[in-house]
Amino acid sequence: MVVVDAAGRAMEGNAAAREALGVGRDGLPVLPGWLTGPGLTHAASGQVGDRFFSAHPTVLDSGTSAWWLIEETGHRRTSDELRLHRGDTAFLTEASGVLLASLNLQRSMESAARLAAEHLADAAVVIAPGRARRLPLVVCDQDGVLSTGKLEEAPSAVPGLAEALEGFPPLPARWIDPAGAPAWMVPEGFGAVGSVSVAPLPGHGVAAGALVLLRRAERPAFDEREEELGRLFAARAGAAMSAARLYEEQDAITRVLMRELLAPELVQVRGVEFAGGYRSSEDAEQIGGDFYDVHPAADEDGETFALLGDVAGKGLEAAVLTGKIRNTLHALRTLAADHQQVLTLLNDTLLARSGPMRFATLVLASARREGSDVVLRLTSAGHPTPLIVRGDGRVEEAETSGSLIGAMAQISSRTVTVRLAPGESCVLYTDGVTEARGGRRGNVIYGEERLHRLLEGCAGMPAQAVVERVQMAAAQWVGKGEHDDIAVMAITAPRSHHLTAVDGTTRGRYTA
Structure with missing residues (x-):
C-alpha cells in the first residue's frame, strides 16, 4: 500500500510497496507514471519493470488517497497464453476445414502453402514427394501469390529438408542458417531471410512431404511456441495431402479397371445392327452384374x-466376376460355332474359381447376314427368353432354354435359329427390366406382359431406338425407387442395303 497526497506525490508506503516500486532518495516509494498526477481517484493498472499491477484507491482526509497495489503478473501472463492458445486452436480448426475440403493433391498443397504464409510466416513452401527426381512444390509469397514448380536441386542442400521428406523429426529453427536458403525457396522481392523452419508433413504411414516457413530479417525468429504450432499445422496438412494422394492413386487404378469393366459401345458389324444399354442398380456406380x-x-x-x-449379386463384387466372364468368353469366341461347348468351358471355369459360389445367366447369339436378312443362332443359359419383334408388330419368344452357369457340374442347353427380315429385331434383356418395381403404387412389377406391349410398338425401329425405348420405359416405371441392374441389347436386320463396310466394326454407309 502507498499513500499519495492531493498533488499525486507519494507520502508513505509499506514494505511491500517499497519492494515492488523501488525507493527514491527521500526514502519514499517511486510511483510509476500511470499512478502519478493530481486528482487521480479511479482504479488504474500498468507495468513496473517486468511485473504487472492493478491499483485501487481509498480516499482519505485532506485529499490524500491510499492505493492498494495487487500484482497481476501471473494472471496477465496466463491470460495472454490462453488468448494465444485460443487463437492457435481457432487457426488449426479453420485450417483443418480448408485442407480437408478437397481430395485434389495440387489444391491441398496450395491451401497448405497459403494458410502457412498467412498465419505462420511471411512465405511458405510445400514440397511433395514424387517418384521422379524433380519433386513438385508450391510457393506462397509475402503477398499471398501462389506459384508452382519442380524442385531442381537435391533436398540435402537445405538442412533438415531431406530428413523432413523422409518423415524424421524436424530440426530446431535456430539450427538452420537463413543465409543459406537457396534461391528457389525465397520468393522474388522477399528481401533478407531472418529465420527458416522446416517441418515434415506426416501422412498415413509414409511422409506426405515437407513444409518450409520463411520470415523476413526484420521480424523476430521463430520461437518454440511458433515452431510447435507449425508442427501441429504440418500434421493436418500432411494428413490432407496423404488422403488426396491416396485418393488420386485409387482413382487412377479405378479408371483403368473401369475401362475393362464398363459396357462397350455397340455399332453395326458386317451389316447387322447391334445396340446396347446399361444402368447399374446404384446410380452412383457405373458397373455391376449385368x-x-x-x-x-x-x-467376312x-x-x-x-x-x-447377368451375374448373381450387384455392385463391385458382381462386376469383378462380370469381367472374368467377359474375358473368358472373349478367349472362347473362336469356338462360338458350338454354343454348348462355349457354355461348358465357361461353366468349368466358374466352378474352378475360389471364393463364394456365384452363378450367372447368359444368352449367346451368333449373327450373320444372308442377303437382306439376318440369321441368328440363340442359346439361353438360365436367362430370360429373347424376344423377336416382327415387322408387323408381333412379339415372339425364341424357343431356347438351358441351365444357368457356375452352379452345377453338368449343364444343358438348347440352341434355336431365328431369321430376321429387314426392320425386325431380337431383344435380349436382363431380369432388371421385367422385375423392376414401380408404377403408381411403387411396388408393382413391370412384368413380361408390359414389355411385350412396349416392343409391339418398336416394329421397324433401328436397334438403338429399341434399346432406348426399353430403357426409358424401365426408368419411368421405377422412378426414384430402387432397382436391380438393367441391361438391354437389340440385334436388328437393317432396312437398308449395305454398300460399304469400312473395317467390320464401324457403321459403314447404307442407302435406302
Missing part, C-alpha cells in the same frame, strides 16, 4: 458372336 459384348468374326463370312448376361 453385361453384354459383341465380338466380330475374323473373316463368319458369324458375329454376341452375348448378354
Whole structure:
C-alpha cells in the first residue's frame, strides 16, 4: 500500500510497496507514471519493470488517497497464453476445414502453402514427394501469390529438408542458417531471410512431404511456441495431402479397371445392327452384374458372336466376376460355332474359381447376314427368353432354354435359329427390366406382359431406338425407387442395303 497526497506525490508506503516500486532518495516509494498526477481517484493498472499491477484507491482526509497495489503478473501472463492458445486452436480448426475440403493433391498443397504464409510466416513452401527426381512444390509469397514448380536441386542442400521428406523429426529453427536458403525457396522481392523452419508433413504411414516457413530479417525468429504450432499445422496438412494422394492413386487404378469393366459401345458389324444399354442398380456406380459384348468374326463370312448376361449379386463384387466372364468368353469366341461347348468351358471355369459360389445367366447369339436378312443362332443359359419383334408388330419368344452357369457340374442347353427380315429385331434383356418395381403404387412389377406391349410398338425401329425405348420405359416405371441392374441389347436386320463396310466394326454407309 502507498499513500499519495492531493498533488499525486507519494507520502508513505509499506514494505511491500517499497519492494515492488523501488525507493527514491527521500526514502519514499517511486510511483510509476500511470499512478502519478493530481486528482487521480479511479482504479488504474500498468507495468513496473517486468511485473504487472492493478491499483485501487481509498480516499482519505485532506485529499490524500491510499492505493492498494495487487500484482497481476501471473494472471496477465496466463491470460495472454490462453488468448494465444485460443487463437492457435481457432487457426488449426479453420485450417483443418480448408485442407480437408478437397481430395485434389495440387489444391491441398496450395491451401497448405497459403494458410502457412498467412498465419505462420511471411512465405511458405510445400514440397511433395514424387517418384521422379524433380519433386513438385508450391510457393506462397509475402503477398499471398501462389506459384508452382519442380524442385531442381537435391533436398540435402537445405538442412533438415531431406530428413523432413523422409518423415524424421524436424530440426530446431535456430539450427538452420537463413543465409543459406537457396534461391528457389525465397520468393522474388522477399528481401533478407531472418529465420527458416522446416517441418515434415506426416501422412498415413509414409511422409506426405515437407513444409518450409520463411520470415523476413526484420521480424523476430521463430520461437518454440511458433515452431510447435507449425508442427501441429504440418500434421493436418500432411494428413490432407496423404488422403488426396491416396485418393488420386485409387482413382487412377479405378479408371483403368473401369475401362475393362464398363459396357462397350455397340455399332453395326458386317451389316447387322447391334445396340446396347446399361444402368447399374446404384446410380452412383457405373458397373455391376449385368453385361453384354459383341465380338466380330475374323473373316467376312463368319458369324458375329454376341452375348448378354447377368451375374448373381450387384455392385463391385458382381462386376469383378462380370469381367472374368467377359474375358473368358472373349478367349472362347473362336469356338462360338458350338454354343454348348462355349457354355461348358465357361461353366468349368466358374466352378474352378475360389471364393463364394456365384452363378450367372447368359444368352449367346451368333449373327450373320444372308442377303437382306439376318440369321441368328440363340442359346439361353438360365436367362430370360429373347424376344423377336416382327415387322408387323408381333412379339415372339425364341424357343431356347438351358441351365444357368457356375452352379452345377453338368449343364444343358438348347440352341434355336431365328431369321430376321429387314426392320425386325431380337431383344435380349436382363431380369432388371421385367422385375423392376414401380408404377403408381411403387411396388408393382413391370412384368413380361408390359414389355411385350412396349416392343409391339418398336416394329421397324433401328436397334438403338429399341434399346432406348426399353430403357426409358424401365426408368419411368421405377422412378426414384430402387432397382436391380438393367441391361438391354437389340440385334436388328437393317432396312437398308449395305454398300460399304469400312473395317467390320464401324457403321459403314447404307442407302435406302
